[in-house]
Amino acid sequence: MLKNLKQEFIQFAVDAQVIRFGEFTTKAGRLSPYFFNAGLFNDGANLGKIASFYAQTLLDSGVEFDMLFGPAYKGITLASATAVALAQQGRNVPFAYNRKEAKDHGEGGSIVGAQLRGRVVIVDDVISAGTSVRESVELIRTAGATPCAVLIALDRMERSGNDETLSEYSAVQEVSQTYGIPVIAIANLNDLFECLSHASSDSAMGQSKAAVAAYRLRYGAID
Secondary structure, three states: OHHHHHHHHHHHHHHOOOEEEEEEEOOOOOEEEEEEOHHHOOOHHHHHHHHHHHHHHHHHHOOOOOEEEEOOOHHHHHHHHHHHHHHHOOOOOOEEEEEEEEEOOOOOEEEEEOOOOOEEEEEOOOOOOOHHHHHHHHHHHHOOOEEEEEEEEEEOOEEOOOOOOOOOOEHHHHHHHHHOOOEEEEEEHHHHHHHHHHOOOOOHHHHOHHHHHHHHHHHEOOO
């Protein structure tokens, strides 16, 4: 069931052109044969669908949680939509998100939504450098709540750092080790590669298999 969910998500992301194949420069300056852009889940149907994947993945993980937190900016929409999807599955939980700059009028502060309390799941698209996770963990702990997990769409499973200072571990693994909390991904690079392996050789996915395999061999983190 979980494997089917992962493969269904990968195919959905490809169909929505959120996962694209070609040549893309990543934030780390690497030339990647694929690119994932959650900002392209930009209509009601696709946002609702991705939220259902987030919600089901979180429920299947067995992690105990009390609320969701979405770091600005992409995490705001993703956490909000995931809260709706959870409520539709009978699990109604509050959510909150942060502003990039604290508001100095009205209610003030940098947190919008429910009060941060209990066990909080951070919802985001991917983890690159782990900056938004670090900021989220600090906000949650300062409020007296407990970050209990990070929920993302895709784990690229890449070694962090640049070509001169490559770590043995991925940004996801480093976040988990640093904060002592699990990082839950709807799918990861291995799931993407498995889908590529079953794609027809004349499709964009099938034609990208060799390039993705070479990229994974060069930059793949310890599994």
